[in-house]
Amino acid sequence: MSAADLGATQAALADLMRRVSSLVGDAETSAVAARIAAGNDRLSPVEQVDIYREQFFLRHVDVLREDFRSIEHLLGDDAFEALSKAYLSAVPPASYSLRDLGHGMARFVAEHEPWSSDALVADLARVEWAFVEAFDAPEAPPLDVTTIASAPEDAWPRARMIFQPSVQRVALRYPAHDYRISARKDEEPARPAEAKTWVVVYRGPAALQYIDIDADAFALLDELMRGAPLGEACERAAEKSGGALETFEAKLGAWFQEWTTFGWISRVDFGASPDR
Structure with a gap:
């Protein structure tokens, strides 16, 4: 694989990892996944990549949960996961360090409904x-x-x-x-x-x-x-x-x-x- 091909593959994988919904069922995504994973007798390439994507997403939600525990307490588990999903879709990770993952949370909740209707959510994000x-x-x-x-x-x-x-x-x-x-x-x-x-x-x-x-x-x-x-x-x-x-x-x-x-x-x- 050439350096250019490797770079393109890495970029494609990074894009798939940022998705917050399932990759299975989309023909274009399946074609991209086939260039990344080999598949096996139990899982297709896109199913393999989707498992990685889901674990990637859950790990990022866990990081947000730790950094913004007071918001999770205020909203509840399910509502916080919905917030995390919306946030990661709008503000995908731009750093290799998970420490930076929540840098845009305060601005995000201040600007997007339904969270922007409650100033306490933004205040908690800023304090955290x-x-x-x-x-x-x-x-x-x-x-x-x-x-x-x-x-x-x-x-x-x-x-x-x-x-x-x-x-x-x-x-x-x-x-x-x-x-x-x-x-x-x-x-x-x-x-x-x-x-x-x-x-x-x-x-x-x-x-x-x-x-x-x-x-x-x-x-x-x-x-x-x-x-x-x-x-x-x-x-x-x-x-x-x-x-x-x-x-x-x-x-x-x-x-x-x-x-x-x-x-x-x-x-x-x-x-x-x-x-x-």
Whole structure:
């Protein structure tokens, strides 16, 4: 088999593996399968390939079930499998790593019925994915406090804060993080009441951690993590929240101390261009 033929065969097999429904009964698919599998006295080539496809699909559903257990708890087994089938059809695997399989779930459920009619589903997807991202994010060097101790006061408005890659912030319509924790403990949490919530997920020294923060702190954190210098970030955050700039400036010290204690900040650059 030539390299070109091998490439074409691999591409055809990859396409068949992405199908979520049976391959048996389609003449064109049977012809493709005959180039891939030999068949035997019990199974035709397309039946052989369909077994592989079904196992491939079930393995991917299992991965989604593990990554989004709170959604499965909310919807139930059958409804979650239907969601997984729809998701895998619309967003087929694009990476060799199963870790990346659920990267588009939050957007998918937010944009497609019937899941888009329930904001809790999208909130759960976003929280679950924040934990996935935080779990295996690279580790940046910890903050060297000596680099900021000597910074002149007039340098701070230009300062850009570089955060640890594991730090994930999520704005929610529901306290989905609490529901997630209960569901993963195999408890029976009641559906939460709608309540705007701002959550940060991050990797602590020994385990993943999460914390609720208030709307003002989240607004500022969001601007800083987008790369805005501190002075500009305060102005934008105050404008978004409708609060006074002085309010943000008065809280800065406490927020900065808290974020430093949690290990969120890796570096503070004074007058540098953003790199995150």
